[in-house]
Amino acid sequence: MQWLWENRDLVFGLSLEHVRLSAIPIIVGLIASIPLGWLANRFRVTRAIQLTLFGILFTIPSLAFFITLPSVLGTKILNPVNVVVALAIYAIAIMVRGAADAFASVPRDVIQSATAVGFSSVSRFWKVELPLAGPVLLANLRVVSVTTVSLLSVGALVGNGALGYLFINGYQRDFPTEVMIGIVFTLIIAVLFDQILVAIGRVLMPWAHGVRGSSRALTVGGAA
Amino acid sequence: MLFAAALAFIFDPANLLGEKGILPRLMDHLLYTGLSLGVALLVGIPIGLIIGHTGKGKNFVIALTGSFRAIPTFGLLLFIILFTGLGLGPLVFVLAILAIPPIIAGAYSGLDAVNRETIDAARAIGMTEWQILGKVEIPLALPLILGGIRSATLQIIATATIAGYVGLTGLGRFLIEGLALHDYTLAFAGAILVAALALVADGILALIQRLVVPHGVSRGMARTTTRSGRRTAPPALTGTPITEG
Amino acid sequence: MIEFRGVSKQFDDGTLAVDDFSLVIPSHKTVVLVGSSGCGKTTLLRMINRMVDPTSGSILIDDEDIAGLEPVKLRRRIGYVMQNSGLLPHRKVIDNVATVPLLEGVPKRDAYARAMELLDTVGLDRSLANRYPSQLSGGQQQRVGVARGLAVDPNILLMDEPFGAVDPIVRADLQQELIRLQQELGKTIVFVTHDIDEAFLLGDEVVILQVGAQIAQQGTPSEILANPTNEFVANFIGVGRGKRRLSVDGSVESNGNDLVLVDSAGHAAGVVDAPGGVIANGDSSPKSRSISNKTDQAGDA
Structure with a gap:
C-alpha cells in the first residue's frame, strides 16, 4: 500500500497508457469486424477465406507476433505500434467470427418480413440486421476487451506493456507487491471496460436485456 | 532480410542439437505443454462433465472463465515464482491454471448442447446415469470437449514461451535471449519456431476434432440443438488460444 | 395390470400436476389418456416407469408396488415411445433398436437379429438398418422408436404423443400400423395424446383428463360419445359444438x-x-x- 502511494504517479501513468493502448485495438476490432463479418455471413467463399486467415493469425502466440511484426511493418522493435497492431489483429480475428455469428443469429423471417414491408437493403442493414446482431456483437466485444487488456502486459517484454512494466520491474527487484499491483490494476481496467461495454449495450439495445449471445461464441477459438 | 537470416538460423544443422539447440528446447517446450495439459485435463474434465451432466454450477463456469481470462498470466507466473522460486513446478501450476477454464467450459458446453430429449429418452429406456454419460452425452459432446482442449493446448504452448524468461528453457528461450542480447535474428527465429509449433499443434487437434464428430450427427440435418433456447448460453466460455508469451 | 392408487404429484415449483388420481389399466388393452396440455397426462405416464415419482399414493404393476423397484431395471422392461422418437443421433438404426437388449447383455448377434425382425414388425425396410436417424423421415424415425420400445418384448408399452410431430397423412398411417400391431401383440398400451380423434381411434378405453389429472370421464369411445357426462366432456369431444352430431x-x-x-x-x-x-x-x-x-x-x- 505504501509502495503504491509513493509510486502513484507511475502507476497512474501506466494505467492511462494501458487504457490508451488497449482501447485502440478494441475499437479497431469492432469497426473492422462489422463489414468483414457481414461479408463472411453473406458469402461462403469469403467466409472460408476469412476464417482460415484469421484462424492462422489467431493461433500465433502474441510474443512471437510482437517480435515479427517490426520486420513486416518496418517499425523499430520497441515501437508501441507493433503491440497495438498485433492486438488489433487478434481483436479482428475474434470479432470477425463473432460478427459472422451475430449476423447469422438474426432470424431469417425477420429479414424477410423487413424486405416485404419495403426496407431497401441498405436501410434494412442499418435498421434491422445491425441492431438485431447487436447483442451477439456485444458479447464477443466483451471477450475481445478482456483479452486485449490482459494480453497487453506481455508487450512489456518488448518494451511496451504499460502495466506489464510493473511485472518485469517487480520480478527483477524480487518485489512481489509491485507485481501484485500490476495484476490488480490490470483487472480493474478489464472490469471497467466491461462495465462500460455493458452500459453502452443497455443504452443502445434496451430490448436485449438478458440476451447473452450465441452459443457459437462459446467456443471462440475452439473450432476453426 | 531478418526473415531470411532467421530461417537460415533455423535450418543450420549446427543449431539443431547441443545444449542450446532447437531440438532440446522444442522437447522442453513439449514437456512443459504435456505436463501442464495433463494436470489441467485431470482437474478440468471431471469438473466439466459433472457440471454438464447435472446442469448445476453453470454460473460457476461462466464466472470462472470470464474472470480467468482477465488475469494477466504473465504477471501471475512472475508473482508465484517470486514466492516459490524458479522451477518446473510453478510453471506447470500456472500453465495448468490457465488451461483449466477452457477445458471445463468445453466439456460443460459440449454436454449442455446435447439434445435434452435424447437424454430423456436414454433415461426412459433404462440407461443408468453413467451409461447416459458414457454412451450418449460424451460421444455427442466430443467435438466441443476437444474444442476446449484445443484452446487450452494453444494457450499453454503460447504461454510456455515465458518459461524462457524465468530461468527455464523451451522455444521461448530463443525469444528472450534474442531480446536481451539485441540479437533480433535469434528472437525472430524463436518467434517463427513458436508460431510453427502452435500452428502444427492446432492443425493436428483440428483434424482430430473433425474425426471424432459422431457419424449420424455430421451427416444430414443433425438434431443436436436443444429446444426452447437452451443454446443461448453465455458467450465465449471456452476462450481464446492467444495468450501471453 | 397397472393400478394408480390415490396418486398425487406436486413439483418443486409448487404446481400440483396430479391430484389424488386413481385408475386401473387392464392388461392387453390400449388405454388412452387424453387432455389439453398441462392436464398432467404426461406426468401420469412418466410415473409408470418412475421417470417421475409420486409425492403421495402408489402405483402397482401386477399388484407389485413399483416404488420398491429399481428404476433402471423397471424402465428396461417397459417400452417407451416419445414424440420426437428420442433416438440416439450418433447410432445407426439397428443399434438404436438393439440398445436395451445390448445393455442387458444379450449377445450382439442375437440382439441384431431380433432388431431386424422388429424392423419388419413395424413396417420398415431392412435396408434402413445401417442408416442414421437423421437420414430418415419423421415417420420412419417414429417407427424406429416403436421398434426400440418393443425390443425387450415388454408387457407394457408407454407412448407419449408418439405421432404428434408428424404430418396428418403419415400420422394416419402410423395409427393404422399401431392398431394392426396391437392386434398381433396384445400389449398393455398406455397412450397419451391431446387429440380426441386419435384417442377414439386407438383406445379400447379412453380417459378424458382435466387440469390436475382429474378424470372427467372414462369409458369406451362409444360410451363417451353416447353419453358425455358433462359440459366439459361434450365440448372436448366436439359434441357441444355440433361437430359430431351428424x-x-x-x-x-x-x-x-x-x-x-x-x-x-x-x-x-x-x-x-x-x-x-x-x-x-x-x-x-x-x-x-x-x-x-x-x-x-x-x-x-
Whole structure:
C-alpha cells in the first residue's frame, strides 16, 4: 500500500497508457469486424477465406507476433505500434467470427418480413440486421476487451506493456507487491471496460436485456 | 532480410542439437505443454462433465472463465515464482491454471448442447446415469470437449514461451535471449519456431476434432440443438488460444 | 395390470400436476389418456416407469408396488415411445433398436437379429438398418422408436404423443400400423395424446383428463360419445359444438349407395353407407364404423 502511494504517479501513468493502448485495438476490432463479418455471413467463399486467415493469425502466440511484426511493418522493435497492431489483429480475428455469428443469429423471417414491408437493403442493414446482431456483437466485444487488456502486459517484454512494466520491474527487484499491483490494476481496467461495454449495450439495445449471445461464441477459438 | 537470416538460423544443422539447440528446447517446450495439459485435463474434465451432466454450477463456469481470462498470466507466473522460486513446478501450476477454464467450459458446453430429449429418452429406456454419460452425452459432446482442449493446448504452448524468461528453457528461450542480447535474428527465429509449433499443434487437434464428430450427427440435418433456447448460453466460455508469451 | 392408487404429484415449483388420481389399466388393452396440455397426462405416464415419482399414493404393476423397484431395471422392461422418437443421433438404426437388449447383455448377434425382425414388425425396410436417424423421415424415425420400445418384448408399452410431430397423412398411417400391431401383440398400451380423434381411434378405453389429472370421464369411445357426462366432456369431444352430431343432408343427390352427412352447422362431415337410400343398421364396432368422420381436430397437433 505504501509502495503504491509513493509510486502513484507511475502507476497512474501506466494505467492511462494501458487504457490508451488497449482501447485502440478494441475499437479497431469492432469497426473492422462489422463489414468483414457481414461479408463472411453473406458469402461462403469469403467466409472460408476469412476464417482460415484469421484462424492462422489467431493461433500465433502474441510474443512471437510482437517480435515479427517490426520486420513486416518496418517499425523499430520497441515501437508501441507493433503491440497495438498485433492486438488489433487478434481483436479482428475474434470479432470477425463473432460478427459472422451475430449476423447469422438474426432470424431469417425477420429479414424477410423487413424486405416485404419495403426496407431497401441498405436501410434494412442499418435498421434491422445491425441492431438485431447487436447483442451477439456485444458479447464477443466483451471477450475481445478482456483479452486485449490482459494480453497487453506481455508487450512489456518488448518494451511496451504499460502495466506489464510493473511485472518485469517487480520480478527483477524480487518485489512481489509491485507485481501484485500490476495484476490488480490490470483487472480493474478489464472490469471497467466491461462495465462500460455493458452500459453502452443497455443504452443502445434496451430490448436485449438478458440476451447473452450465441452459443457459437462459446467456443471462440475452439473450432476453426 | 531478418526473415531470411532467421530461417537460415533455423535450418543450420549446427543449431539443431547441443545444449542450446532447437531440438532440446522444442522437447522442453513439449514437456512443459504435456505436463501442464495433463494436470489441467485431470482437474478440468471431471469438473466439466459433472457440471454438464447435472446442469448445476453453470454460473460457476461462466464466472470462472470470464474472470480467468482477465488475469494477466504473465504477471501471475512472475508473482508465484517470486514466492516459490524458479522451477518446473510453478510453471506447470500456472500453465495448468490457465488451461483449466477452457477445458471445463468445453466439456460443460459440449454436454449442455446435447439434445435434452435424447437424454430423456436414454433415461426412459433404462440407461443408468453413467451409461447416459458414457454412451450418449460424451460421444455427442466430443467435438466441443476437444474444442476446449484445443484452446487450452494453444494457450499453454503460447504461454510456455515465458518459461524462457524465468530461468527455464523451451522455444521461448530463443525469444528472450534474442531480446536481451539485441540479437533480433535469434528472437525472430524463436518467434517463427513458436508460431510453427502452435500452428502444427492446432492443425493436428483440428483434424482430430473433425474425426471424432459422431457419424449420424455430421451427416444430414443433425438434431443436436436443444429446444426452447437452451443454446443461448453465455458467450465465449471456452476462450481464446492467444495468450501471453 | 397397472393400478394408480390415490396418486398425487406436486413439483418443486409448487404446481400440483396430479391430484389424488386413481385408475386401473387392464392388461392387453390400449388405454388412452387424453387432455389439453398441462392436464398432467404426461406426468401420469412418466410415473409408470418412475421417470417421475409420486409425492403421495402408489402405483402397482401386477399388484407389485413399483416404488420398491429399481428404476433402471423397471424402465428396461417397459417400452417407451416419445414424440420426437428420442433416438440416439450418433447410432445407426439397428443399434438404436438393439440398445436395451445390448445393455442387458444379450449377445450382439442375437440382439441384431431380433432388431431386424422388429424392423419388419413395424413396417420398415431392412435396408434402413445401417442408416442414421437423421437420414430418415419423421415417420420412419417414429417407427424406429416403436421398434426400440418393443425390443425387450415388454408387457407394457408407454407412448407419449408418439405421432404428434408428424404430418396428418403419415400420422394416419402410423395409427393404422399401431392398431394392426396391437392386434398381433396384445400389449398393455398406455397412450397419451391431446387429440380426441386419435384417442377414439386407438383406445379400447379412453380417459378424458382435466387440469390436475382429474378424470372427467372414462369409458369406451362409444360410451363417451353416447353419453358425455358433462359440459366439459361434450365440448372436448366436439359434441357441444355440433361437430359430431351428424344428420343426412337431403339437398345432395345420392349416388344410390351413399348419403352425405352434415354436422349441426350444416358443413359436410362424412358419408354413410345407404344401399338403396336406406342407412344400414350399425352392427359394426366403433373401430370399423362405416361413417368416415372427418373433423378439423386432427389438424390441431
